[in-house]
Amino acid sequence: MSLRVKLFLSNVILLFFPGIIIFLLARNWLGIYDNDIQTNLLVLIFIGILAILIIISGLLSFFISESILNPLKKLRIAANEIKNDNLDFTIEYGTKDEFYDVMKEFDEMRQKLKLSLDENLKYEEEKRHLIASITHDLKTPITVIQGYIEGILDNVANTPEKQKKYLTTIYKKTEDINKLVDDLFMISKLELNKISFNLTKIEITEYLREIIKEIESDLLFENIKIELDLPFNATIKIDKLETFRVIQNLIQNSIKYKSSDDVMIKIETRDSGNNVLVIFEDNGIGIEKENEQKIFESFFREDSSRKHGEGSGLGLSIAKKIIEAENGRIWARSREKGLAIYMSFEKI
Numbered sequence: 001m002s003l004r005v006k007l008f009l010s011n012v013i014l015l016f017f018p019g020i021i022i023f024l025l026a027r028n029w030l031g032i033y034d035n036d037i038q039t040n041l042l043v044l045i046f047i048g049i050l051a052i053l054i055i056i057s058g059l060l061s062f063f064i065s066e067s068i069l070n071p072l073k074k075l076r077i078a079a080n081e082i083k084n085d086n087l088d089f090t091i092e093y094g095t096k097d098e099f100y101d102v103m104k105e106f107d108e109m110r111q112k113l114k115l116s117l118d119e120n121l122k123y124e125e126e127k128r129h130l131i132a133s134i135t136h137d138l139k140t141p142i143t144v145i146q147g148y149i150e151g152i153l154d155n156v157a158n159t160p161e162k163q164k165k166y167l168t169t170i171y172k173k174t175e176d177i178n179k180l181v182d183d184l185f186m187i188s189k190l191e192l193n194k195i196s197f198n199l200t201k202i203e204i205t206e207y208l209r210e211i212i213k214e215i216e217s218d219l220l221f222e223n224i225k226i227e228l229d230l231p232f233n234a235t236i237k238i239d240k241l242e243t244f245r246v247i248q249n250l251i252q253n254s255i256k257y258k259s260s261d262d263v264m265i266k267i268e269t270r271d272s273g274n275n276v277l278v279i280f281e282d283n284g285i286g287i288e289k290e291n292e293q294k295i296f297e298s299f300f301r302e303d304s305s306r307k308h309g310e311g312s313g314l315g316l317s318i319a320k321k322i323i324e325a326e327n328g329r330i331w332a333r334s335r336e337k338g339l340a341i342y343m344s345f346e347k348i
């Protein structure tokens with residue numbers, strides 16, 4: 001039995017008793033069956049009451065069922081749209097009744113579904129891009145290695161100097177592959193939460209002085225100047241080893257993407273409410289403003305930076321994952337000359 005019929009019957013039953021009472025009152029008022037005219041009048045009143053009863057029931061049922069069936073119809077249409085993978089619609093329902101909240105929640109569910117679907121699509125797209133980049137970045141050095149080995153086998157490298165040159169190139173390329181595989185391994189471990197971070201409390205200025213000393217001793221170039229400007233100190237919680245990896249990549253980037261032979265790197269600490277900011281600023285080639293976020297994506301390398309040497313484009317993506325695992329944030333700001341990388345850590 002449909003909702004409309006149910007409502008109609010319930011209304012008829014509800015109105016039946018008042019109808020009978022009115023009929024009985026009318027009968028009393030007229031006196032009983034005195035003559036034919038009165039009998040006929042009574043039948044007429046009975047039919048009239050019955051007709052009014054049916055009309056009122058019909059109208060009541062119609063309006064009540066409409067106010068239920070209309071929103072249900074809207075929900076059915078919306079559910080159908082979702083079933084057909086269309087999530088770009090909005091449910092419009094202005095009446096502030098019990099269905100209003102249902103509609104609102106349904107629409108929120110649609111928005112969430114759309115968001116997760118969009119994220120899934122983005123993730124799939126990133127995965128495809130990642131595989132294409134890995135394939136390309138592995139294929140390039142392998143092709144070079146193959147070419148040089150052929151050169152040796154075909155005796156093109158016919159002097160000890162040439163052979164040494166060929167072998168050095170081969171060695172460098174295997175190093176590139178090794179670094180790429182290491183970085184990829186690190187990325188996938190970070191994404192799968194397979195790295196257990198050993199968070200320890202450190203004093204930021206002391207830590208920076210310590211590791212810069214260590215990094216400086218590894219830098220063979222004489223014209224790299226690292227200036228420490230650490231007026232603000234704070235205790236923070238980080239994984240010393242992983243953060244070292246991040247800072248090492250920042251310094252290597254500043255060296256790799258230099259604009260002249262004099263590399264200047266300034267490291268600064270700044271107070272920022274509940275956080276401490278650590279800023280790495282260099283005088284290198286810098287980046288385009290619109291790439292400030294992109295450089296933290298896996299495999300992203302600015303076109304202009306490609307001629308400045310090899311790189312996988314994974315260093316900053318790893319850095320971002322590490323800093324975020326330490327509850328920190330990392331971002332870039334392009335400067336008129338050079339690049340500034342900001343890191344913010346919660347004060348303990």
Ligand SMILES: Nc1ncnc2c1ncn2[C@@H]1O[C@H](COP(=O)(O)OP(=O)(O)O)[C@@H](O)[C@H]1O
Nearest residue numbers: 253257286295301302305311312313314315316
């Ligand atoms: N200090 C910098 N100066 C200019 N560009 C930079 C700097 N650091 C990073 N970049 C840009 O960001 C990209 C990503 O950096 P990164 O993830 O470390 O990869 P890679 O060092 O392998 O190129 C670089 O290819 C470069 O285009």
Ligand SMILES: [Mg+2]
Nearest residue numbers: 249253315316
């Ligand atoms: Mg790098």
